[in-house]
Each structure stands twice: as structure tokens, then as C-alpha cells.
Amino acid sequence: MNAVLFVGHGSRDPEGNEEVRAFVSSVAGTLGEPIVETCFLEFESPTIAQGIQTCVDRGATRVAVVPITLFAAGHAKLHIPGAIDAAKLKHPGVLFAYSRPIGVHELALDILSSRLEEAGIDLEENAEDTALLVIGRGSSDADANSDLYKISRLLWERLKVKWVETAFIGVTAPRADEGVERCVKLGAKRIVILPYFLFTGVLIKRLELMKGEFAEKHPDLSFVLADYFGFHPKLSKILKERADEALYGEVRMNCDMCQFRLEAAKHMDPHDHDHDHNHDHDHHDHDHEHERHEHTIRTKEVHS
Secondary structure, eight states, rough: EEEEEEEEOSSSSSSOOOOOHHHHHHHHHEEEEEEEEEEEEESSSSSOOOOOHHHHHTOOOOEEEEEEOOSEEEEEEEIHHHHHHHHHOOOOTTTTOOOOOOOOOOOHHHHHHHHHHHTTOTTTOOOOOEEEEEOOOOOOOOOHHHHHHHHHHHHHHHHHHHHEEESSSSSSBHHHHHHHHHHHHOOOOOOEEEOOOOSSSHHHHHHHHHHHHHHHHHHHHHEOOOOOSSSSSSHHHHHHHHHHHHHHSSSOOOTOOOHHHHHHTTTOOOSOOOOOOOOGGGGGGOOOOOOOOOOOEGGGGGGG
């Protein structure tokens, strides 16, 4: 029996965790699979191990683990595969498939375009004085950071705005305030802040406060804050695609034999832990820069 286990990041903001649960509930009926569960990497329960156990207890003999993450950074490359490794040892009769994160996806660009339109931005307007500032979480993983720059470039290719700039709310540079200052120096009169985030949480609410600070510092400029991905139907479509890919198609996120992960695992504490620790997640994509490592395999080959 098939199961799909969605892995949310987890937030210290309960509202963010509830959005993840509600989103998975909205997607579950479209999957056509008998078992659909939700778990979290940190800050919230159930953990990945607990989520897998629930799937097995419900009769799953094959579990597709689907990360609800934008890019392949530390969690997608190390922590989730590590949890799957542990589950394989505990449940030798169960097959596991691991899907890709969302990644650089055409539908993600569609979602951004929708959020801009909802914020009152005319996508057909040749807006010479408007700058878009795409703001991501920020990671210590160079691949993930560079993917956000690729998203920004692809968005610029689509639209008629003069500038699309990129910044991060934590971990790496340029920070959000630096991104705003760059837009100002380039001559923008209207700055549209476009969060590259899936759901609400501590960082989205921080960004809302920062928008007010930017407007106070630059009273002659117009600042617009667009919405995050949230319950967009095309996000549902992407994650259904990832689940189907893991169960029935070609998967490109098998890290079983990845030399980088195997080496890193020697120095890594298990990440499936309780959530009483106190650390802001701005920093929590651990340092492990390396070249992109996608391995094309068939689903049946995931189950070593």
C-alpha cells in the first residue's frame, strides 16, 4: 500500500505549522493514494521518524517522502535522507522513495506572477521606475542561494520591469536592507518586495515589519509587499507532481550513494530530535558547500 509523507520545515510560529497541515489536507484528495501524512523537520511534531511510523502503522508498504521545501539545501541533501536511512533499518519490509524539492520550477514563476498581480502590479506595464526585490530565507548552501538568483533572472525575463533584485532575510548576503538600498541607488521609485516563502511564520512576519521600516526611511518611495506562496493551486500541482514522480516516475534526488552526504554524515548529529531546543532557524542550513549532485534513478532503485 502506498503512502505519501509530506515533510514541512516546521516553525516556531504555530500559524505557520497549521498552514502546512491545512495545505497538505487540501492536496491529499488529489493524490489518489490511501495514506497521506504530514511531518516536520523541526520545531513541531510529528518528526520524520514519527511520520514514517504512522504510515507503517496504517499499512504502508511503500512510502514516498516529499519535502515541502523550495530548494535543495542542508535539510533536503542531508537530514531527510538521513532519516530515511534510519527508517530503512527499522522497517526493512518497507520501500522508500524520496522526491525532489520544488526547485526552479516554471509553475513557481507562475505563482510569483499571480502574487504580483494580486498586489496591484500590472505585469504588462513597462514600469521604468519599478524594482522587484525577491527575498528568500537565505542558506549556507551555495546551490540554494544561486537557485534564488536564477528565479529572479527568469522572472526578469518574463516581466517588463526594469530591475529584479535578489536579497535574503538571513544567513547570507545581500540582506534585505542591502537589497532595498541597491534598488534606491538604481533609481527605483516603487519597490515591490516579493517573498520567496511557502507559508507564514517568524520570517514572513519579520518581513512585514521591515517593510514599514523601509517606508519610514524612504518616505518619498512607494513600497509594496506581495504575498508568499500559500494556498496557491499551482503549488498543489507542483507537490502532486513530486509525489507522483517519487512513486511512479523518474526521481532525481537519490542521495543514498552521494559521496558528499556520506562524508558529511560522519560529522552530523541525528536531526530527528525533540523540539525543546532554542535556536532561531535563520542559521540552520548547515555549512556544506559542494557541487550540485543530482543522480537520475528509477523509483525501484531508491529502495536499497
